[in-house]
Amino acid sequence: MLDHEEVVIRVGRRSGLPVILAVHSTVLGPAAGGLRIWHYPDWRDGLTDALRLSAGMTLKMAVAGLPSGGGKTVVALPEGTRLGPDRRRAVLQDVADVIASLDGTYATGPDVGTGPADMAVIGETTPHVFCRPEESGGSGDSSPHTALGTIAALRAVSRHLHGTPALDGRRLAVIGLGRVGEHLARLLAAEGAELTVTDIEPGRRATAEALGAVWRGPEEILTEDVDVVVPAALGSLLTREVVPRLRCKAVAGPANNQLATPDVADLMHRHGIVWVPDYVAGAGGVVNAISTELHHAGPGEARARVLAIAQTVGELLDAAAREGLTPARAAAETARRRLRAAASGACGE
Numbered sequence: 157m158l159d160h161e162e163v164v165i166r167v168g169r170r171s172g173l174p175v176i177l178a179v180h181s182t183v184l185g186p187a188a189g190g191l192r193i194w195h196y197p198d199w200r201d202g203l204t205d206a207l208r209l210s211a212g213m214t215l216k217m218a219v220a221g222l223p224s225g226g227g228k229t230v231v232a233l234p235e236g237t238r239l240g241p242d243r244r245r246a247v248l249q250d251v252a253d254v255i256a257s258l259d260g261t262y263a264t265g266p267d268v269g270t271g272p273a274d275m276a277v278i279g280e281t282t283p284h285v286f287c288r289p290e291e292s293g294g295s296g297d298s299s300p301h302t303a304l305g306t307i308a309a310l311r312a313v314s315r316h317l318h319g320t321p322a323l324d325g326r327r328l329a330v331i332g333l334g335r336v337g338e339h340l341a342r343l344l345a346a347e348g349a350e351l352t353v354t355d356i357e358p359g360r361r362a363t364a365e366a367l368g369a370v371w372r373g374p375e376e377i378l379t380e381d382v383d384v385v386v387p388a389a390l391g392s393l394l395t396r397e398v399v400p401r402l403r404c405k406a407v408a409g410p411a412n413n414q415l416a417t418p419d420v421a422d423l424m425h426r427h428g429i430v431w432v433p434d435y436v437a438g439a440g441g442v443v444n445a446i447s448t449e450l451h452h453a454g455p456g457e458a459r460a461r462v463l464a465i466a467q468t469v470g471e472l473l474d475a476a477a478r479e480g481l482t483p484a485r486a487a488a489e490t491a492r493r494r495l496r497a498a499a500s501g502a503c504g505e
């Protein structure tokens with residue numbers, strides 16, 4: 157059954173490309189979620205991604221305690237398509253038209269394949285966009301905040317595993333050195349962590365070397381003997397097949413939709429591996445953007461809300477251990493409780 161409130165699929169009149177906008181839930185408030193411009197074998201794969209990612213945003217908002225709902229937009233590029241500046245602008249205007257037609261039910265932001273400059277273009281048509289550059293009135297790049305929130309999550313994991321939140325000397329494998337992954341690797345290197353990194357782009361090896369990190373191929377890194385694997389690229393990397401081969405103690409990172417199928421969370425638990433739900437570890441960007449742009453929090457307050465992810469993760473890990481649940485089930489339960497309370501008109505819990 158479709159458990160989304162609204163899904164719009166429209167071929168952009170300027171670009172000719174499929175724009176897929178999924179609003180999963182507005183129970184907690186108007187929906188928000190980024191715009192992904194990515195390659196797919198078929199546009200239907202983009203639809204599947206939009207449906208899963210938007211449902212993930214509902215959970216992300218609920219667990220972060222934000223009064224917003226979940227949505228996502230995907231522009232599905234046929235394999236091999238390269239967007240030059242004119243066609244990119246055309247796509248962004250097509251996306252902006254679809255967002256404008258929803259009249260505030262949904263606001264977008266950055267995701268894989270988009271950034272603040274793209275948000276500025278969307279902002280020419282509709283106000284329902286987060287993370288425009290600061291000079292255009294937005295809160296700017298969300299990726300440093302996502303990285304900071306992930307560090308907070310990793311400190312909670314470290315406390316859970318080793319009894320101390322310190323990350324120096326911890327062995328971490330960061331998968332993906334994109335916008336968020338690179339910030340994360342820099343922060344972790346500065347903390348004195350022992351880093352192993354990878355990216356599908358071999359040119360990023362120089363970044364790894366500058367940080368003193370060990371470089372591995374994308375197919376080897378997941379099974380590296382480290383304390384924590386930190387997914388910071390595309391999703392679905394945790395499969396039933398790979399879990400028995402993992403040698404880490406925990407997996408915690410900002411990549412959305414890390415599980416190939418939901419049952420993988422249980423399998424990781426049975427293998428004694430702590431999995432922090434991606435929608436908890438990766439909430440820093442959206443927490444900063446919404447706190448700043450919707451709730452008018454100052455930088456100190458917004459930062460404190462991002463760092464509070466450590467507390468959220470700590471509470472989830474404690475609750476999971478106490479009740480014999482996976483952290484995934486504990487987080488889903490928190491989300492369900494908040495959604496139910498909002499749906500029944502109760503305030504708070």
Ligand code: PPY
Nearest residue numbers: 188189190265286441442445
């Ligand atoms: C995500 O957190 O997955 C996002 O989609 C990023 C985002 C950032 C700011 C506003 C909306 C979405």
